[in-house]
Amino acid sequence: MSLLSKVEELSGQNLYACYQCGRCSAGCPMADEMDLLPNQVILLTIRGDESVVEAKTPWICAQCYQCAVRCPKNVDIAKIMEALRLIKLRKNIDYIKLEKIKKNLPQIALVAGARKYTG
Amino acid sequence: MEVAYYPGCTLKTNAKVFEESLINAFNKIGIKLKELNKWYCCGTVYSLATDNLMYRLAAIRNLIKTKEEGFSKLIVPCSICYNTLKQANLMAKEDEEAMAKINAFMDEEPDYDGSVEVLHPLQILAMKLDEIKRMVKKPLNKNYACYYGCLLLRPKEVAIDEYEMPTIMEKLVEALGGSAVNFPLKNECCGSYNVVSNKEAVVDRVYRIITNARKNNADAIITSCPLCHFNLKEMQKEVKKLHPDFVEMPVYYFSELMEKAFKEG
Numbered sequence: 001m002s003l004l005s006k007v008e009e010l011s012g013q014n015l016y017a018c019y020q021c022g023r024c025s026a027g028c029p030m031a032d033e034m035d036l037l038p039n040q041v042i043l044l045t046i047r048g049d050e051s052v053v054e055a056k057t058p059w060i061c062a063q064c065y066q067c068a069v070r071c072p073k074n075v076d077i078a079k080i081m082e083a084l085r086l087i088k089l090r091k092n093i094d095y096i097k098l099e100k101i102k103k104n105l106p107q108i109a110l111v112a113g114a115r116k117y118t119g
Numbered sequence: 120m121e122v123a124y125y126p127g128c129t130l131k132t133n134a135k136v137f138e139e140s141l142i143n144a145f146n147k148i149g150i151k152l153k154e155l156n157k158w159y160c161c162g163t164v165y166s167l168a169t170d171n172l173m174y175r176l177a178a179i180r181n182l183i184k185t186k187e188e189g190f191s192k193l194i195v196p197c198s199i200c201y202n203t204l205k206q207a208n209l210m211a212k213e214d215e216e217a218m219a220k221i222n223a224f225m226d227e228e229p230d231y232d233g234s235v236e237v238l239h240p241l242q243i244l245a246m247k248l249d250e251i252k253r254m255v256k257k258p259l260n261k262n263y264a265c266y267y268g269c270l271l272l273r274p275k276e277v278a279i280d281e282y283e284m285p286t287i288m289e290k291l292v293e294a295l296g297g298s299a300v301n302f303p304l305k306n307e308c309c310g311s312y313n314v315v316s317n318k319e320a321v322v323d324r325v326y327r328i329i330t331n332a333r334k335n336n337a338d339a340i341i342t343s344c345p346l347c348h349f350n351l352k353e354m355q356k357e358v359k360k361l362h363p364d365f366v367e368m369p370v371y372y373f374s375e376l377m378e379k380a381f382k383e384g
Contacts, residue, residue: 009169009170010168010169010170011167011169012169029307029308029310029324030308030310030313030320030324032323033317033320033323059316059317060313060317060320062269062308062310062311062312062313063164063165063167063269063311064268064269064270064273064308064311065269065273065274066269066273066307066308068273068274069273069274069275069282069283076167076274078167079167079169082166082167082168083167083168086168095316096315096316101315103315103318105314105315105349106129106132106133106134106345106346106349107128107129107132107133108127108128108129108133108134108163108197108199108345108346108349109312109314109315109346109349110315111128111160111162111163112163112164112199112311112312112315112346113312113314113315113316115162115163115164115166115174116164116312117312117315117316
């Protein structure tokens, strides 16, 4: 299955609806931490460029839905980011090692982190 | 009046002050928050995969418990729990196929139909502003930046207020005799669970958010999310290391302000 089909299936989104206006990236509060901007993630996924699966961006996404509510084409980019995370997580490739977290964090952070960063 | 209330994990530990102040403040305006006898972790952040319903079970199970305990409304103070339960409930109402699977899977429990109304306490308070004004003994007399973050407002289907221009917390602050300052970054994410894996990014967001509140003359910042609260409060120490001129700002839950304003003497 192609990268694009996988992402479309997992996210339920039509990536071709995106016309690269960049509004998602303009509003993204985490954009300056990312290696690919949200609109670039869509572009590379459409092109079938597998490097997007290795990018930092899906793991930096905090699922705040700012992109999703502002997209003029109603593409839910948060779901696309989730799909890209799942492509790794479902191969048992976790983004973090839970046993290495030593910081004194509240449950809400730990459970959310475990949900998004581990399979 | 008695309403069912779902605390979630963090209101029982790090955010105990949120739970206590909220229960006290609601008592003062004649609403008893009755904790569900039995509840489970909601699973925190809502899962967005189209093909895995397992992550919805915990949220749905809490909604079933609410009905079983005889309630039709559920108050959820934690922003993340609110968002997850509200989105799961929306799915229960709209996605028949998914609910048929979930109900078949959870065959030891009654079927669920989406009939519980999931509410955030700020939505209740917005309807009680006159009672709140009458209860104020010590007007707040300070400037507050109302920080919504992401999950009270987005996705827009679960927003507790106008999702780009919320004012529900500002109205509460004004009713308590405080001033709500202009705060452009009030609905910008604090970095959320990035604090687990990428703390520096959260430190940077917190610097931006607090600096924006400070620039608009806020004396303190208020929130309803235990994760925003943790990030905004605890990461200020890290901000200070990077920016020695940075002046720290107190962070409160909105219910703490209510308790403060309602206190005699």
